Amino acid sequence: MKIRDILAREKVTLSFEVFPPKLGMPFEPIVGAVDRLCQSKPDFMSVTYGAGGGTGHNTVKIAAHVQNDLGVTSLAHLTCVSSTRQQVASAIEDIKAAGIENILALRGDLPKDGNYPVGEYYRYASELVAEIKQYGDFCIGAACYPEGHVECSHKEDDIANLKQKVDSGVDFLTPQLFFDNNVLYNFLYRIRERGITVPVIAGIMPITNAKQISRAVELSGTYVPTRFKAIVDKFGENPAAMKQAGIAYATDQIIDLVANGIKAIHIYTMNKPDVAESIRQNLSHIIGNEQ
Numbered sequence: 659m660k661i662r663d664i665l666a667r668e669k670v671t672l673s674f675e676v677f678p679p680k681l682g683m684p685f686e687p688i689v690g691a692v693d694r695l696c697q698s699k700p701d702f703m704s705v706t707y708g709a710g711g712g713t714g715h716n717t718v719k720i721a722a723h724v725q726n727d728l729g730v731t732s733l734a735h736l737t738c739v740s741s742t743r744q745q746v747a748s749a750i751e752d753i754k755a756a757g758i759e760n761i762l763a764l765r766g767d768l769p770k771d772g773n774y775p776v777g778e779y780y781r782y783a784s785e786l787v788a789e790i791k792q793y794g795d796f797c798i799g800a801a802c803y804p805e806g807h808v809e810c811s812h813k814e815d816d817i818a819n820l821k822q823k824v825d826s827g828v829d830f831l832t833p834q835l836f837f838d839n840n841v842l843y844n845f846l847y848r849i850r851e852r853g854i855t856v857p858v859i860a861g862i863m864p865i866t867n868a869k870q871i872s873r874a875v876e877l878s879g880t881y882v883p884t885r886f887k888a889i890v891d892k893f894g895e896n897p898a899a900m901k902q903a904g905i906a907y908a909t910d911q912i913i914d915l916v917a918n919g920i921k922a923i924h925i926y927t928m929n930k931p932d933v934a935e936s937i938r939q940n941l942s943h944i945i946g947n948e949q
C-alpha cells in the first residue's frame with residue numbers, strides 16, 4: 659500500500675522506524691525486534707539506510723520482510739550521496755523487485771573527507787526524487803528540518819530548497835526529531851505559507867537513556883527544552899527511571915501533537931519493541947489500535 663493513501667485516511671496514523679543490521683552483524687536479533695514491533699500494528703514501518711550506503715541490501719531485506727512476511731506496509735530509506743548513479747539505479751530496482759512501494763529519498767551525509775559530490779554522483783535529494791519517478795509509481799517521502807539543515811546558513815533558503823524538492827515529486831515529508839512541539843508548529847506555519855502543502859509526519863524520538871540524548875543533539879543540533887534537560891539531569895544516572903521518564907515525555911509530546919491537529923505520528927522506535935508497546939498502550943484511547 660502507498661503511504662500517501664494511508665495518510666489520506668481520516669484517522670491519526672502511527673508508524674515506527676527500525677534500522678537494519680550493520681555489515682557482518684547477525685540478522686536474527688533485528689528480525690526478532692521487527693517481528694515484535696509489527697505485532698503492535700503500526701500503519702507502516704520505515705527502515706533506515708546505513709550511513710555511507712554500505713548496508714543498502716540489508717535495508718531492502720528487512721523492508722521486504724516487514725511488507726511481504728508480516729503484512730505491514732514498509733518504507734525503505736535510500737541515500738544517494740555516497741553511491742554512483744548506477745549503484746542508486748540498481749538499489750531502486752532492488753526495492754521495486756521486492757514489491758516495496760514507498761521510498762524515503764535522502765541525500766545522506768556528505769563524505770567525511772569534505773568532498774562535495776560531482777559527476778557520477780547526485781548532489782541533492784531532489785535529484786534522487788526525480789530519478790525515482792522514472793521507475794514507476796512509487797510513493798516518495800523526503801526529509802525536512804524545522805530548525806534548518808546544518809549546512810544551510812539561512813532557514814528561508816532551506817525552505818526554498820525544500821519547496822524545489824517537494825515540487826520534484828515528493829508525496830510527504832518527515833522532519834528531523836524535535837523535543838519542543840512549538841518547533842514543528844512554527845515550521846508548519848512557514849512552509850504552508852511558502853506553498854508546501856504535502857502531509858508532514860511528525861517524528862518523535864523517545865529518549866530512554868542519557869547517552870542517547872547527547873548523540874541525538876550532536877547529530878541534529880535540535881533545541882532541548884529546559885523541562886527535558888531537568889528530566890535528564892534528575893534521572894540520567896538511573897536507567898529504569900530515565901526509560902520511564904523518556905516514554906512519558908514522548909507520550910506527552912504525541913498527545914499534544916494530536917490535540918493540535920497533527921494526523922501522522924512516527925516513532926523512532928530504534929528496534930526497541932518494549933518502548934513502542936509502552937507508548938502504544940499509553941495512547942490506546944487517543945490513537946486506537948486498529949490499522
Ligand code: FAD
Nearest residue numbers: 706707709735764765766767782783801807810819832834
Ligand atoms: P537535501 O534535501 O539534498 O538537502 C541537503 C542540503 O542541501 C540542505 O542544506 C539543503 O538546504 C541544501 N540544498 C538542497 N537543494 C539545494 C539546491 N538546489 N541548491 C543549493 N542547496 C540545496 N541519513 C542516512 O544516511 N540514512 C537514513 O536512513 C536517514 N534517514 C533520515 C530520516 C529523516 C526523517 C531525516 C530528517 C534525516 C535522515 N537522514 C538519514 C539524514 C540525512 O541524510 C541528512 O540529514 C543529510 O545531511 C541531508 O539529507 P536530505 O535528503 O535532507 O538532503
